Amino acid sequence: MAAYLFYLPLGLCLFMAFALLALTQFTHRRATGTAELSTQRARLIRLVATALLLFALTGAIKHENSGFGGLLWAGLLSLCACTVALLLGWCPQIFSPLARLMAKPLPPERPTGKTETTLR
Amino acid sequence: MEPDFRRAMGWLHTWSGVVLGCILFAIFWMGTLSVFDIEIDQWMKPATRLPPAAQALPLESFRPSLNEAIAARAPFWNVELPNDRQSVASVHYRSKSGAVSHDIDPVSGHVLPDTGTLGASGFIFPFHYTLHIKLMNLGEWLVGLASMAMLVLCVSGVIIHRKIFAEFFTFRPRKQSRRLLLDLHNLSGVLGLPFHIILTFSGLTILGATFFPTGIKTLYPSPRGYFYEANSLSFLNTKPGQPGAPVVSLDETFKQANALWGGDRPETVLVFNPGKTTGRIAFFRSTEQQVVMNRDVVAFSSTTGELLSHPPAPRPIIRAQRFLSGLHFIHFHHWVLRWLYFVLGLGSCCMIATGYLFWQESRRARQAGTFGFRLVEGLSAGSITGIIIATLAFFISNRLLLPGAHILGVERAALEVWCFYLVWLATFLHGWFWPRGIWVSQSAAISILAALAAVLNWLTTGDHPLHTLSHRYLWPVGGMDLVLLAGSALALLTAIRLARRKQNATTAPRQPAGKTT
Amino acid sequence: MAQSGLKTTGRIILTLGGGYWATSASFVLFAFLMIACGLPRVEATTLSMMLAFLLYPCLILWVFGARRIGNPFVVFCALIVAGHIAPFFFSQGH
Structure with a gap:
């Protein structure tokens, strides 16, 4: 049973990565009732999300062998992305705390006024 | 991208989807169920719902069934041994009146009463790749055509999707039904894209020799030759031989194979041409713990018990092909992955269904x-x-x-x-x-x-x-x-x-x- | 529908017949080339089979995406001819 405990954090990691990616997009920020992110901030967050995805992949391969790990990662990828999309559709407000946290200024820099959504 | 090209792709996507969607849905639905074929078998055959045996049966306890196969002049006989998905063993051979298969009690070795059902492995799984149309292999060709269409649909779908990244996570449940259907179609299509493409492609490569018969015939004297060589089964390339030869003890022969594998169990034992002078015994090593279907087969002569072949580790290209077939067949034992396949398969079904419904919703008002x-x-x-x-x-x-x-x-x-x-x-x-x-x-x-x-x-x-x-x-x-x-x-x-x-x-x-x- | 019925029928026939035949021919052609390069026969066959399944959808998309079906038609003919001549050139490769 303990062996199965690995899949929960793996799924959560992927879920977080996709939630971060989704919340850099204008439509989803509006749905969660938060302001748009600055370009720089959005880029930084996308980088973090990509790192999370890669981290999950290495974790999965380390834990299983490369075949199972890769398949598991690819399968969970689709599933977690779908979950994020469905949750954003049905109850976007559960993402609001995360969305607000993403917009919080880091100590040394301040978000500039100019914003755009590169992904659009 | 020029609008003409996009419109052409849209046309292709719509109409190949509408024409072949019904076949595609059947294939994906049956494939999704086949993920749990052995489990469905147990549901459909109550007699096989048995606790696993503490100790494995000796292989010689399947001898009565082997003798039946010899008497029926069967071209082959095999036994699938119990594993952690299935606690009963099952024997199969083909007699003149058709395929025979029996489930064997893992403790006593007796044949279990037949429920009289094809079950999932006899009906649902073959439906997945033959549609049960036997005439001129038409079913397999239709499956091939539909799979090829699926690849084309995936690529053309990505091309015509205008805002693939902007609408990556878009799902608006409160919109009108047409918009909702398109959202669902895009969502299951785009997010499940790796699954759709890889599973379709690996399915095609599994049946590859069926779809290019002329090509194989140019390269090989017979298609069977290619099949045997690609699957490390060349030891099956024998003449029919004379009947009346004995089959040596399966357990004694297995000891040699066991030594070669360092103690692993086989998943299947095959006796080819049982009771003939050219008979073969082959042990297929279990590949439960890896995706690649390694086909580590140790083959012996069934009359003398002499070791005939033990293939070397496959080279990269063959290994890649076996990885693809392994990830399609899911013979490995990994419950999380198995459920993932099931859910993603349902996602593919959902994509096909919503595609159909969207086509109707966008035309309902006019026609x-x-x-x-x-x-x-x-x-x-x-x-x-x-x-x-x-x-x-x-x-x-x-x-x-x-x-x-x-x-x-x-x-x-x-x-x-x-x-x-x-x-x-x-x-x-x-x-x-x-x-x-x-x-x-x-x-x-x-x-x-x-x-x-x-x-x-x-x-x-x-x-x-x-x-x-x-x-x-x-x-x-x-x-x-x-x-x-x-x-x-x-x-x-x-x-x-x-x-x-x-x-x-x-x-x-x-x-x-x-x-x- | 953007195209006339006759043109569309032509495209469908070209993909199903010509596209398949051209894929099958290039499968043989590529396999012989690989064998000539020293790959064992079984690997050459397997590799070109897998590539053929990638080639065929590309050909289909090309036939439907191209403005005129003359180009795909000519290329398919060339592939088919080459695929059928190849066995005579490489017959010692068996």
Whole structure:
């Protein structure tokens, strides 16, 4: 049973990565009732999300062998992305705390006024 | 991208989808069920619901069945040994009257009583890749055509999707039904894209030699030669030989194979040309713990017990091909991955279904009464909800038919298949002649039938979910019951939602519904 | 529908017949080339089979995406001819 405990954090990691990616997009920020992110901030967050995805992949391969790990990662990828999309559709407000946290200024820099959504 | 090209791709996507969607849905639905084929087998054959044996049977205990195969002059005989998905062993051979297979009690070694069903591995799994059309291999060619169309659909779908990244996570459940369907179609299509493409592609490579027969014939004297070489089975390339030769002890022979493998168990033992002078015994090493279907086969002469071949590790290209077939066949034992496959398979089904529905929703206002629209409407009802209803009818008939039942000379196993096809035909007719409210009534039918199947399993075998879930060896049965109940609840919810939506539509200005006959 | 019925029928026939035949021919052609490069026969066959399943959808998309079907038609003919001549050139490769 303990062996199965690995899949929960793996799924959560992927879920977080996709939630971060989704919340850099204008439509989803509006749905969660938060302001748009600055370009720089959005880029930084996308980088973090990509790192999370890669981290999950290495974790999965380390834990299983490369075949199972890769398949598991690819399968969970689709599933977690779908979950994020469905949750954003049905109850976007559960993402609001995360969305607000993403917009919080880091100590040394301040978000500039100019914003755009590169992904659009 | 030029608009002309995009429009051409849109045309291709729409029409190949509409024409081949019904076949694609059948393939994906049956493939999704095949993920749990052994588990469904246990549900359909109550006699095989046995706890695993503490100690494996010696291979010689299958000798009586082997002797039957020798007497029947079978071209091959094999035994699949118990593993952690299946506690019974099963023997198979082909006699003159057709394929014979028996389940063997893992403790006593006796043949278990035959339930008289093809089960999932005999009906659902072959349906996945042959559609059960045997005429000139037409079924396999249709599956090939549909799979190729699936690849084309995936690529053209990505091309015509205007805002693939901007709408990556877009799902708007409160919009009108047409928009909602397109959202769902895009979501399941784009997010499941790796699954759709890889599974379709690996499926094609598995049947590759069937689809390019002329190419293989140019390269090889016979297609069989390529099959044997690619699968490390060259030891099967023998002459028929003379009958009357003995088959040496399976256990003694296995000791040698066991030594070569360093103590691993085989998953299958094959005796080729049993009882002939050119007979072969082959042990297939179990590949439960890896994706690649390694085909580590140790082969012996069945008359002398002499070691004939033990293939070296495959080279990269062959290994890649076996990785692809391994990830398609899912012979490995990994429960999380198996459920993932199941869920993603349902996602593919959802994509095909929503594609069909979107086509209808975007044309309903303009051409609801036309012949073409009515045709597709019935076709989609029969191929989406219809095949689900037919599968449930197959399960229910399995629980309701008495053992040994036959009507008009049709055996019990064939009766179940007849149930499947008759119900399936009925759903098509329903779709063509009474299209009004078709989705509500068919969803409701799914809901009732799924719940009925689970209840019938309880009534006929006494294995109710509480009992099955408390015993590890009954989990496959309990799991199937729970999936049936969950599906039933989901279908009920869908039916209620659809009915409510329809009521709202009647109070609002009505859109013209199809003619009623 | 953007195209006339006759053109569309032509495209469908070209993909199903010509596209398949051209794929099958290039499968043989590529396999012989690989064998000539020293790959064992079984690997050459397997590799070119897998590539053929990638080639065929590309050909289909090309036929439907191209403005005129003359180009795909000519290329398919060339591939088919090459695929059928190849066995005579490489017959010692068996």
